[in-house]
Amino acid sequence: MTTSKREFSVIGRPFPRVDAWDKLTGRTQYADDLTLPRMAFGKILFSTQPHALIKRIDVSRAERLPGVLAVITGKDLPIQFGIMPVSQDETALAVDKVRYVGEPVAAVAALDEETAEEALTRIEVEYEPLQPIMSIEEALQHPEPRIHDYGPEGNIHKLVSLEFGDVDQGFEEADHVREDVFFYQGNTHMPMEQHAALAQWDPGSGRLTLWSATQTPHYVHRALSKVLELPMDRIRVIAQPVGGGFGGKDDPFSHEICAAKLSMLTGRPVKITLTREEVFYAHRGRHPVLMWVKTGVKTDGTITAMHFKSFLDGGAYGSYGVASTYYTGALQTVTYKIPNYRFQGMRVFTNKPPCGPKRGHGTPQPRYALEMHMDNLARDLGMDPVELRLKNLTGPDHTTVNWLRITSNGLRECIEKVLEASGYRDKHGKLPEGQGVGFACSTYICGAGLPIYWNDMPHSEVQIKVDRSGSVTAYSGAIDIGQGSDTVLAAIVAEVLGLQPQDIKLVTADTDLTPIDLGSYSSRVTMMMGNAAYEASMKVRETLFAAAAEELGVPAEKLEARDRRIFVTDDPEKGLTFAEAAQLAEEKFGLIGAVGSYTPPKKLGQYKGSGVGPSPAYSFSACVAQVRCDTETGEIQVEKIWLAHDIGRAINPILVEGQVEGSVYMALCEALMEEQVFRKNVHKIPSLLDYKTLTFKEMPPVETILIETDEPRGPFGAKEAGQGPLLPVMPAVANALYDALGIRIEELPITPEKVLKALEDKLKGGEGRVGPKGIPNYEFPEPIRVEPPQEWKR
Amino acid sequence: MHREATLLHLRVNGDDYSVAVPPHKTLLEVLREDLLLTGTKHGCEVGECGTCTVLLDGEPVLSCLTLAVDVQGRGITTVEGLAQNGELHPLQVAFAERGAAQCGYCTPGMLLTAKALLDRNPRPTEDEIQEALSGNLCRCTGYLKILEAVRLAGERLAQGGHTP
Structure with missing residues (x-):
């Protein structure tokens, strides 16, 4: 898209988000804020066993409790679902077997919440325990008992083995080869809002409505249809404003399906809200990943080959795990030119809550490893760590060896600016003992190029309606999870039509009323919804201009929309108000409406x-x-x-800064303290008190520098902001610690205990490193050999 | 299940309510479920996150740990009571201008905790703001825009509450 050179009236300006007033006055209705007449309350019984066969469930005592309306178990919802078509391995309630403590086993609807809770205590479940498998190592050591009966072998869920170019030859050409091993502990999203869903079955029309705190109403819609065996056109999913997601509300969840089923059985609306402890067990968070990386370089630092292996601890179900596995190997080549690249990845099943996507989905772990590894390589070569990176940077208009197409690329400018602002060159290696600076860089996608289920339809669609009052309404399936998608939608429509964001009425995330948007994940919304909104707004503007041109007696090309007017660019006095133009257009053409659709470019790789x-x-x-x-x-x-x-262009710099600061915050939490860990098969710290995060008092200042590269494929040149800025922070902190004390903490989080251990090791003449000793001795399958793009051919 | 209900008289945002509820209900539950003042949110319901903060005679309390029966006759302020006579509180204005609310879920608790701070100390230092708000967790903002907004609102309040 070519962006006009004229000054924007909305884009790039720091206006308040369009939902600010509602959020600041308590008017925003999150899912748990909703109540309906005759509403009943649902509660879920969770497994107390990490791995067990269900020998018997007796719900009769619960059913007899006065006030209980319905009790369901796995046999009532036996159809499997899952976010990825290749991992349809979940049921809403366990059938015959439980695979983690906290897995939903039964659900109750009652007149009030306390009765529902009381009913849970009356459900008897008899388990026959199986050996729990709690780590990557255990999963490989114990192919039996199998947690699932699918996957390549034993408790391995997914294996990937790919090679681009000739890695062995690349290592032969290297002057220096280095191997490192890293571990990134799992952690969870911890959104402040607990998950909640309200379902209403209408027996008269045979229709179901679900209001939910979800980032992906479309995928929830599909899962409900499958499990409940209702056609999609009988189901309406409305995503309420989400009180924090970060990837934790990307999957279809048991409580959503149970609320729907219980409503169908009782004929009443049913609401289920998870407790905080239950949210920790619902999880779908960051995978613990063990990584090994080997890189060959020339003496001048040029990378000749890289081999990357990752082992993901997936927890008990598939979730997004197949994609997560690939993501641990996908983006290494986007920052650095790697002419020969082998990636081997494995995801194992364990008896813990399922892991899935958290901010950065599968890429923060390898980025932490890669960026520490780059510093290690630089020291081996006696090079400055920044110089090593600059030597290998990709650039704009580049196709990576694994067939990813980079259009705009402002990484070089990002590096220059961040070094300058921080005074890195005057500080690195020069600060007193105990103080240090560290550097790292990273990249992230602006939306997944492929949908989760295979289809050729658009990923985002927007509809716009204008009526004779001059009122503009935009309809989009995108859901605002706090990232500001409503504000981006309003800004783009307003900019094109010459209005202000608050002029645009929004109808969003309602599968009955709005067209499709695949969801608020993979940093896709600004790019995809933004492009669809731009297309729809441009069509509306054409219609308005056609009517105005006739009235004003000038060709449409001479017109401009701005300041709530449509006027002649060279003679601004000559024009119409927006509402006048809308009336003329309605007289001439009838109802004014337009649609826009966005489908990402076709992928280049064919492997x-x-x-x-x-x-x-x-x-x-x-x-x-x-x-x-x-x-x-x-x-x-x-x-x-x-x-x-490199934001491409900031639609609204305040929102972008907010995304950067929030990313830095979450990254520091992961770098320094967050861990989703288990003791005796249960979550060690499932509470906001014990699960440590940075508070107001520990959050350091952040200086954000936005680089605008005017991305040719982005709406008004925009790219993503919600996830990418998280990625370089963890390795930058780890690298700073080396600069401060000469210690390498190659295992996240970097706790004080690990720092002391590394210092002690150093004192004893060791290398001052804390991290995993090695990786499992596992023979990956022969890699699939993929021909690199033309520009990489020797 | 039948439970004994107690008739409570609560004064919330200057409005007097009479409501019969079981005596073990928390203020959080009564506000949200019985008075339909859903602006007060919950993040843990066990006193760990600050999300459910309301003001009791001007002092922040965790409504999830407060029994409604214990606060009869006291002045309760929730986020719905921050704007007066249709005019937003300077904190609300500053939060909007600075982008201090993202998902907005922790925002009511942040606003009320900050109000209590500014009411007794309109020109708090950065440390004082951080200390006062350190019991309120936020996962979106990294706290920095909230810090800016509270400082800005304090400055405006000290100058007579004027907001542009």
Whole structure:
């Protein structure tokens, strides 16, 4: 898309988000805020066993409790579902077998919540325990008992083995080869809003409505249809404004399906809200990943080959795990030119809550590994770590060896700006003992290039209606999870039509009223919904201009929409108000409406697995972290973060800064403290008190630098902001710690205990490293050999 | 199940309510379920996150740990009571201008905790703001825009509450 050179009236301006007033006055209705007449309350009984056969469930005592309306178990909802077509391995309630503590086993609807809770205590479940499998190592050591009866072998869920170019030859050409091993502990989204869903079955029309806190109403719609055996046109899914998602509300969930089923059985609306502890068990968060990376370089730093292996601890179900596995190997090539690249990945099943997508989906773990590995390589070569990266940077208009097409690429400028702002060059290696700076860079997709289920239809569609009052309504399936998608939609429509964002009425995320948007995941909404909104608005503008041109006696090309008017560019006095133009257009053409659709460009790669990684565009970030570490206590204080982000163009800089700051915050939590860990098969810390995150007091200042590269495929040149800026922060902190103390913490989170252990090791003459010793001795299948693109051929 | 209900008289945002509820109900539950004041949110229901904060005679309390029966006769302020006579509180204006609310879920608790701070100390230092709000968790913003907004609102309040 070519963007006009004229000054924008909305795009790029720091206006308040369109939903600000509702959110600041308590008017926004989140899913749990809804009540309906005759509403009943649902509660779910969760498994107390990590791995067991269900020998017997007796619900009769629960059913007899006064006030109980219905009780359901796995046999009432036996149809399997799952977010990915290849992993339809979940049921809403366990059938015959449970696979983690916290797995839904039965559900109750009652007149009030307390009765529902009481009823749960009256359900008897008899389990026959099976051996629990709680780690990657255990999953490989114990192919039996199998957690699922599918997957390549034993408890392996997914295996990937790909090679682009000739890696062995690349290593032979190298002057230096280095191997490193890293571990990234799992962690969870912890949105402040607990998951909630309200279902209403209408027996008269045979229709079901579900209001839910979901990032993906369309996928929930599909799952409900499958499990309930209702055609999709009988189901309406409305996503309420989401009180924080971060990927944690991307899957269809048991409580959504149970609420629907219980409503169908009782003829009443049924609401289920998870408790905080239940949210920790619902999870779908960051996979724990063990990684091994081997890179060959020339003495000048040029990379000749890379081999990357990842082992993902998937938890008990598939969720997005197949995609997550590929993502741990997909984007290494987008920041650096890697002429020969082998990626081997494995996801195992374990008896823990399922892992899935969290902010950065499958890419923060390998990015942490890669960026620490780059610093290690630079030291081996006696090179400055930034120089090593600059030596290997990809650029704009580049196709990677694994067939990803990069259009705009502002990484070089991000690096320059972030170094300058942070004074990195004056600080690196020069600060007093205990203080240091670290650097890292990264990239992220602006929307997955492929939909989750295979189809050739658009990924996002927007409809716009204008009536004679001059009122403009935009209809979009996109759901605002706090990232500001409503504001982006309003801004784009307003810019094109010469209005202000608050002039645009929005109808969003309602499968009866709005066209499709695949959901608020993979940083896709600004790119995809934005392009669809742009197309629809341009069509509406054409109609308005045609009517106005006739009235004003000028060709339509001479017109401009701005300041709520349509006027002649060279003679601004000559024009119409927007409402006048709308009336003229309605007289002339009838109801004014238009649609826009967006489908990403076709992927270039033709190999198995080439569906993960392609995106219309890639964002880039560069980060400098400055830390101070207390060598007595091991406590790390992050003093400041500088982050430069290639945003393409900021639709609204306040929102973009908010995404960058929020990403930095979440990244620091992951770098320093967050861990979803288990003890005796149960979550060790399923509470907001014990699951440590940064509070107001620990959050350091962040200096955000936005680099605008005017992405040719983005609406008004925009790219993503919600996930990419998280990625370089963890390795930048880890690299800063090396600069401060000469220690390498190659295992996240970097806790004070690990710092002290590394210091002690160093004191004893060791290398001052804490991290995994190695990777499982597993023979991956021969890689699928993929011909690299023409520009990489030797 | 039948439970004994107690008739409560609650004064919320200057309005007097009489409502019969079982005496073990928390203020959070009564506000949301009986008075339909759903602006007050919950993030844990066990006193760990600050999301459900309301003001009791001007002081922040966790409504999830407060029994409604205990706060009869006290002045309760929720987010719905922040704007007065159709005019937004300077904190609300500053939060909007600075992008201090993203998903908005922790926002009511943040606003009320910040109001209590500014009411007793209109010109708090950065440390004082961080200390006062450190019991309110937010997962979206990284706290920085909230910090800016509270400081800005404080400055405006100190100058007589004028907001542009």
